[in-house]
Amino acid sequence: MRESFRKTISRLAVCAAAIMLASCGSDSGDEPEGGNNPGGSAGNTGHAVKHRLERVEYIYGQGERKTAFSNLIYDKEGRLEGYNGQHSKVYTYHYRKDKIEVMIGLDHNSTRLERGYTLEKGRIANRCRYDKENRLIAVVNIPQTIGTIRQDIEWTDGNITKITTSNESDGRVLYTYRYKYSDIPCESLMMCMGYLGDTTMPSPYNALYYIDPVLVEEGYYGNSMVKNLWSEWEHEDAKGEIVRHKLSWDDFANGLPGYALYTWDPSGVEKFWYTWAD
Helix, strand or coil: CHHHHHHHHHHHHHHHHHCCCCCCCCCCCCCCECCCCCCCCCCCCCCCCCCCEEEEEEEECCCCCEEEEEEEEECCCCCEEEEECCCCCEEEEEECCCEEEEEEECCCCCEEEEEEEEEECCEECCCEEECCCCCEEEEEEEEECCEEEEEEEEEECCEEEEEEEEECCCCCEEEEEEEEEEEEECCCHHHHHHHHHCCCCCCCCCCCCCCCHHHHHCCECECCCCCEEEEEEEEEECCCCEEEEEEEEEEEECCEEEEEEEEECCCEEEEEEEEECC
């Protein structure tokens, strides 16, 4: 059951990374909703990003230790400009006034468009819906083989506590995700970018279609960065079957975790190591 679920999460991640211009910021013509946007530069998430991640390594099960991503490069505004993923892939972010483009290639000189995000007043809009506090509360009109689906997001005390995925045509709930949090401040959402390195590091943003946690951290989804690091979550499907997960953070230096142990029902184990640039 876990392997099936892991494949499902991996599929969602691949879709998020591979479908060009199919994000919240695609040119669908939908009008953005919600509060005013404070702009799209670094630090506009409402939870100031104080530290930069440099490298993430992991071990799945009894496998060997691998690098999920490394060589993170930041621009003068503190935004992620590029990094090295697995399989010799290089990712590059191009920031423009009305669009953000994510490029992929074997080096920084041979990249092609991987996905794009259209900006309206500095914020990724169209498929995204926001509340009066400028937080992401829904992703709508998501194309799937079963038709279009939507994901509704609930917030409690500055954190995403529930995500409901449903069929837009009949409202039928397909999946429900519930999250609990530690008291550890979330200094960088890039800790949940593991899926770009073919890992499945769980987070509220991994459960959402087309949402790039880098751009959440940098404020392009409004004030949508969670306040704390997640500690537990569960996934429930339409049949009521539940898979439970736990995250334990450890090896702290200056308040930043250097290690995380991820376990799930019934006996899954994945380990993560974090190297910080500052």
